[in-house]
Amino acid sequence: MADIAIEFIDVVKKYNDVTAVDQINLSIRRGELVTFLGPSGCGKTTSLRLVAGLELPTAGQMLIHGRDVSRRPASERNVGMVFQSYALFPHMSVLDNVAYGPVIRGESKHKAHARALEILELLGLPNLSRRLPSELSGGQQQRVAVARAIAQQPEVMLFDEPLSNVDAKLRRKVRAEIRELQQRFGLTAIYVTHDQEEALAVSDRIVVMNAGRIAQIGTPEDLYDRPNSPFVADFIGDANLVDGKVAAGCFSAGNLNLAIPGEAGNARVSIRPERIVLGGSAKPGSISGEIVSATYLGSRMEYVIATNFTELLVSRPIAEPRLGLKQHVSLVINEKDLTRVS
Amino acid sequence: MKAHGLGHKASASWLLLLSVAVFLLPWYKVPPDGISALWESAFFHAMAGRLWLLPVIVLPIVLLVVWQQRSALKRQIMTLLLLAFGLLSLLLQVSLIGLNGPLFTSVAGLFPGASTGQTGLGWGGFLTAIALLGLLANELADSGFCKGDRFAAAAVVFVVALLGLFVFFPIIKLATTAFTNPEGGLALQAFGARLIAPELWRLNCISSEGGSCGVVINSVVLGIMSATLSTLLGLALAMLVARTGFRFTKTLRAISILPIITPPFVVGVALIVLFGRSGLVTGWGAELFGVTPSRWLYGLPGILMAQTLAFTPVTFLVLLGTLEAINPSLEEASHTLGAGPLRTFQSITLPLLRPGLAAAFLLAFIESLADFGNPLVLGGGYEVLSTKIFFAVVGARYDLGNAATLSIILLALTLGAFWIQARWLGKKSYVTVTGKSDAGLAAPLPKPLQAVSYSIVGLFVLFTLAVYAIVLLGGFVNDIGRWDLTPTLRHLGTAFSVEMGGNGIEFYGSAWSSLKTTLLVSALAAPLTTAIGIITAWLIARQNFAGKRQFEFGTMLSFAIPGTVVGVSYVAAFNVPPVDITGTMVILVICFMFRNMPVGMRAGIAALSQIDRSMEEASQTLGAGGFTTLRRIVLPLVKPAMFTAMVYSFVTAMTAVSAVIFLVSARHNMATAYIMGRVENGEYALAITYSAVLMLVMIAAIVIFSALIGKRRLGRRVPDNAKPQLSEAVSVN
């Protein structure tokens, strides 16, 4: 298909006996920002490097814009990459750093510098062009790294945890900038992070990875509302994982009984903590429990409630009436908030 | 196919080179005075009956046909097979057909018409091999070798080929020379006889009848004594610098650089001038104390003195490193536990120093075994392996087989010492801290030891000063040998006179020709050595490829082989076809390249390990291939390592003697060989003058290199690792 920018076909990457990436199949559309999300060591960076050409797959194929690049080195792909450490060239000025790509690809020095200046201006760094990377702040270095990657007009942009060296306050701003830039240029981008909030905030789609495999692919809403496995449910946001049985279209655990589609048998469901509504006293059709801990978190309250089948984590807005320890409450859970994960 | 566009372009250039080499260039070596007959290509020779050249001739044509193949996979496999076949056929024919036809009658059937024989390869032959390797590297890169990077793949292939040709092949050739007779037959008995010859192993010197011991015994005894002495001296120096308020540390470090810029023989000559039969000190002794002048200097005592002077700086640097790494708090702890300074030294400091002592001792031992210049000048009747090997090749009784056997013994001793060093350091290094600790002050040296150290060091410095004073003075006085101190410039004139002739300046002096060669060879060798050293470092530090460990081992091997052995092995390997390059300047340059490459390599690896490799990856994603990345990103960041490599290889090329002495020729004589000739003739003043000039040239060269390589303009992101220091080069060697 013409609008597929990047395609992984059965891609495997092994380092000696470690399988870092295990049979990945994935298509990324043009202009899409896809995030690779997963715990440390799950193969995110490796997948990214496979796209860049910094690693070649042990098996399988890598296509960029329909072209098989499985055996092509990084220098023969047109891929912009922003490194975690930024990897700015310490012996070159900011301008030379940004102009490096165009110069290498054969543009005249004059033109390359003009282009570099243009991009630096766009990113709000025009007056830093004469400085050395060592004379910049961390945030500025990060932007120079982005500018350098964009300057070569890449087919694909890759970000490997671009915010891990930016201080916490600035992160929200920088990630919005990256998203804005990506949309303005219509760039196809892959973004690696292990911060789920960051992933939810910037992505068109998220690829959740686990132990070298893809656990689930979907939009942020998909993943949050419809996780396909306990792993995904637990990894993205908080989740109550409840074990029970499904019989005749009904999930039951303790005195919790809710309609659920799908086949009968043992089942595990995920319920988001903020979807559970608390009432003052037990009502018919609701379940009841006792509050065993209540934590004040500024914007919300978090309760742990013991029911007769499990302990549930519940998160409520701070505006609601506060509940105290040992208090008995009723819990209301909607059918639509139940997601079967196994 | 678009994807392989670039690959095809590179392959096409190699193919073009292959075709030119096969069809247009003279395949065989053109004699120095001969005229290059351009039409005497492989094609021409094959038509004239040398049918074994056919495979490389049809190869370019077959390759062109194969490349029309649509399926990339098939094309790749067929190309690889064809290249393997081409390389193999080339290798077989050059190694099986010699000057007078097939080397073994059994292979005559393989090569019809081979009885005409063939000479060494010329431009055509060499470029064919290079083109085939280039094509191979390209093909390997296209199938994913070195992550598809063509330059890296080519670097691996060519460096491996070069190491194979110039490190392993000579050693193998040396071994076969030892095991075979000149006619090519196996001669194990002769080898055995040479191996156990009494002139190698006899112990007469310790028996009651007197006489001299065998050369192996002599070499080992000298090695042990010289290593012991220089280790003790080095220890005293290191103790002073690290454990007392010694104020002349800088001077000491400067002195420690002297030996590597000192041409060989001069120290020996200076010792003769001081302590020889008519020497200065000998004269004083006779006058003041009535000591009868004698030739005591010639033999073990003289060599020992010269070697101790030369190796102490190395042991000093090694031990200083160890001492500075010992955590002072250990010594403090010992004090708080009630141990006095002497006791602490004995029970804490000394045991912690043991690995350093072992390393220093073994280094000095290895250097002593490899030393050629000092035994030659001062040896008298005391023969050691290196001189014995030299005279077996150069002397009146030319016996390459014997030289090869002796070389194998020397090599075994050296490798054995290296092996012990690796084992010892692997096991016994209880490194107390990594890096420095500011957890306390180093324990000062106990008083008695301090006194001993000071007097030893005083003596050493005095001695060094005396020797170098003679080197400085000797060239400008009438006859330093007879202590005739009338100032004169006549020696300088003999060596370096110039006159304004009709055709501009004419260089009359007898030393000009060798100086010119030396400068040219050194100036060529320095950048080439640096290049191959840094590229190898880059391959080892940054590339992953099959066989990398063996590759690393190979590079270290070239480091461990004593110069004399290299010399003999080069004579054995490159005096005959197919690579017949003795007597040329090329072999001198090559010899230096592969001997000195490990220094640049180690410096490069150390520098690269300090540099974030994502910088190179960034460059690659920005479109730069391996070569551009190396040139624009890596090299600017490893300048100090390049400086070290450059200076070290230049200086060594100017002062080395043990290997090149076998390789110089009348046309291409080197300064050190010229000096050796003067020393042998007793023309000490001339030798000293020339040496002083060489040292000046080296100092000038170091200044020029540092200007060329320039200052680093780097920020704080890259740690400022070690400034270029010659002493580093010493300690790694």
Ligand SMILES: Nc1ncnc2c1ncn2[C@@H]1O[C@H](COP(=O)(O)OP(=O)(O)OP(=O)(O)O)[C@@H](O)[C@H]1O
């Ligand atoms: N060069 C290498 N050699 C050997 N193993 C490697 C190499 N690079 C990565 N691995 C292994 O491959 C697996 C995946 O690594 P990768 O760097 O892709 O993880 P990641 O998801 O990026 O983790 P993190 O979030 O910690 O950055 C890990 O088990 C890692 O140890």
Ligand SMILES: [Mg+2]
């Ligand atoms: Mg990572």
